[in-house]
Amino acid sequence: MTGWAATYHFNTTAPVDRDALCRMRDAMKSRAPKEAGDWVSEDGRVGLAARRWPLFSDNTAAAQPMHSYDHRYRVVFDGAITNYLTLKQHLYDIGYRFFSSSDTEVVMCAYHRWGHRMLHKLRGAFSLAIWDAHERRFFAARDPFGQRPLYYSATDQALRAASTINALLADGSIPRTPSLAGTAGFFLWGTIPEPLTHCDAISSLRPGTYLVADDNGVQAPTTYWSGAALYNDTCAQNTDEAEAAYALRTALLRATSRALTAFDTRATGVLLSADPASSAILAMASEAQPDPVRTVTLCLEGCDRGPNSLAQRAERIAAFYGAQHTTVTLSRTEFRNGLEDMVDAMDQPMAGHVSSWFVARAAAQAGLQTVLTGAGSDAFLGASPAFARTAFASFVSVPTRIPGLAPAMGALLDGLSTTDRFTRIRRLNHPGSRMVSAYFAGKGLFMPWELADVMGSENVQAALQAYRPLDDAQAHIGRGHPFCHLSALWIAFDLIQNKIRHFESAAAAHRIDIRLPFADVDLATAMAAVIPGLWSPFNTRRLLNAMRPLLPSDWLKPRDDLFARPLRDWLAAQHTSLRADSPRRAWAKIVHLRAGAPQ
Incomplete structure (x- = not known):
């Protein structure tokens, strides 16, 4: 785990304030308390600094900022390149020599060899500056999936x-004006959509993008991977279920194997939720x-421990x-105290952060370093049922766009559990893909x-002029099958903006590394x-068929039935204000009061 900071004065002769650079670095001490380093160029116009909490490479040769043997390159890096051994061997074969066992040095040599094109070769989680x-x-x-912040x-x-917003603010020169667009985005989605933050003067570099600056200034970020481009660039194949299951098994086994590469297996594990x-x-691990x-x-005190409980199912599967x-x-006491710690550790407000935290x-308490x-x-x-409900809503809502049929369709939908979603869809009335309104109405x-x-x-x-949620969602959709539209939305908002951001924040706070083998470019491709032409709702058989040996399907239930619902009920019991509104909406209000403005 690393927290890094960088300053580049491209249009001024004023030197980098080394004290300010170190303040930025040390604002991330809780993220990486063990090692600290800094560097300022001879002309004083560039400065890099980093703090490290080395989980795997604990030697001085891996210290940051790292420099190349000829001092041409300086790099700060946060993350883990899961295919770095393969890249290292390839670079070695063509003449590169290495002085550490660190993946940071491999990244530096890869940049020397391929420039920004190296990004297409890297697998794993990273944010970096060179x-x-x-x-x-x-x-x-x-x-590509934003598994490390920048x-x-x-x-x-x-x-x-820098790796955190608070680190940038520690520089002292950045205005702390709250962002109305960021605030609106938080209340609309439950997290602040990138590139927005809760501070007007600070942007998040989108996942799958890179930024270049030189003495002429800062160029606009360039996208090298996105969910929309994934479906635009990938040709769907005519295949059957057996071929799809084989493709899934092969890709997931490779992604899981990469996620385990070079780590001490005694401190590596799997978060098992049955x-x-x-x-x-x-199964793949x-x-x-x-x-x-x-x-x-993780189980909750007082919850069911019977044969169909989360605990018993997980133990049986293990x-x-x-x-x-x-x-x-x-x-209950740990939960109550943990809520306070969780909000205090937030770099930005997040309304759905409880489970991941x-x-x-629990993983850290079990002595694991990587999970x-x-x-x-x-x-x-x-x-999942949520995916199927969104697809269903998008198709059934088509007649609601036709003025003459809208009233009749509204009456027909009365009594359905998704009536509120259809009401939202009709009011949103977005002219783009019907999946956009259906997705946003549900999520x-x-x-x-x-x-x-x-x-x-x-x-x-003013906030909605600066940030238009449906236009933002539409921009994440490419061409292809309706499944492709919904999958691209799920990648951008459910996986990247929600799950990955929550896991990254929780991992940094507890100083562990959380890996998502499904967040893998090769697996996604x-x-x-194979999936778009075969998609059918509630089909978990592909995952079951990928396991060796095959797991009895009646041992499994969706995670939401086992863990998320009792946790939400418990959360509502802790805050009386959560009873008046839906738990997530009321919790969002509480989180925003505590963490919604730049500190």
Whole structure:
């Protein structure tokens, strides 16, 4: 785990303030408390700094900022490149030599060899900044799924970048004006949509993009990977279920194997929640490594411990694959105290952060340094009830766009559990893909017409002019089958903006590394080629058929039935204000009061 900071004065002769650079670095001490370093160029116009919490490479040769042997390149890096050993061997074969076992050095050599094209070769999680002294070029990039954060603030004279917003604010020169657009985005989605943040002067570098600056200024970010491009660039194949299952198994086994590469298996495990996705990751990990896999399950004090409970199902599945299993029980007192710690640790407000926070805490308590999770499978397989409901709503809502049929259709939909969603769809009335309105109607926290109640009517118009949620969602959709539209939305908003951001924040707070094998470019490409033409709702058989040995299907239930619902009920019991509104909406109000403004 690393927290890094960078300053580049491209249009001023004023030197970098080294004290300010170190303040930025040290604002991330809780993220990476063990090692600290900094560097300022001879002309004083570029500065890099980093703090590290080395989980795997604990040697001085891997210290940051790292420089190349000829001092041309300086790099700061956060993350883990899961295919770095393969890249290292390739670079070695063509003449590169290495002085550490760190993946950071591999990234630096890869940049020397391929420039920004190296991004297409990297697998894993990363945010990075590289200074090229020969070209006088600053390069920053983020992995395709945004598994590591990267924020920046640019003026006409300087660029500052860092792993956290609070680090940038510690520089002292960046205005702390709250962002109305960011606030609106938070209440609309439950997290602030990128590139917005809760601070007007700070942007988030979108996942799958890179940023270049030189003495002429800062260029617009360039996208090198996105969910929309995934389906635009991938040709769907005519295939059958057997071929699809084989493609899924092959891609998931490779992704899981990469996620386990070069790590101490004694401190690596799987977050097991007795659902198909996490069970599939356990099955793949059991195949990929010779040692027994460690698994951990979080249960709530007082919850059912019967034969169909989460705890019993997880223990049964772990035993089936020969795993060493640990069940961590969360008490009511620990839950209450943990809520305070969770909000205090937020770099930005997040309304859906509770589950991921306590799961990460349980993994750390079990003594794990790296854990794999099955989160993200739905973005590519579409097997969950939520995915099916959204697809159903998008198709059934088509007649509501026809003026003469709208009243009759509204009456027909009365009594359905999704009536509120159809009401939202009709009011949203977005002219783009019908999937956009259906998705936002189901996933949105507040609707645009409800914002006045939470951020004041005087702010709403300006906020919605600056950020239009449906246009933002439409921009994430490419061509192809309706499944492709919905999958691209799930990748952008459910996986990247929600799950990954929550897991990253929780992992940083508890100083562990959380890996998502489903957030893998090769797996995404393989699924984009075979799933769209075969998609059917509630189809979990593909995941089950990918496991070896095959797991009895009646051992599994959707995670939401086992863990998320009792946790939401428990959360509502802790805050009386949550009883008046839906728990997530009321919790969002509480979180925004505590963490919604730049500190």
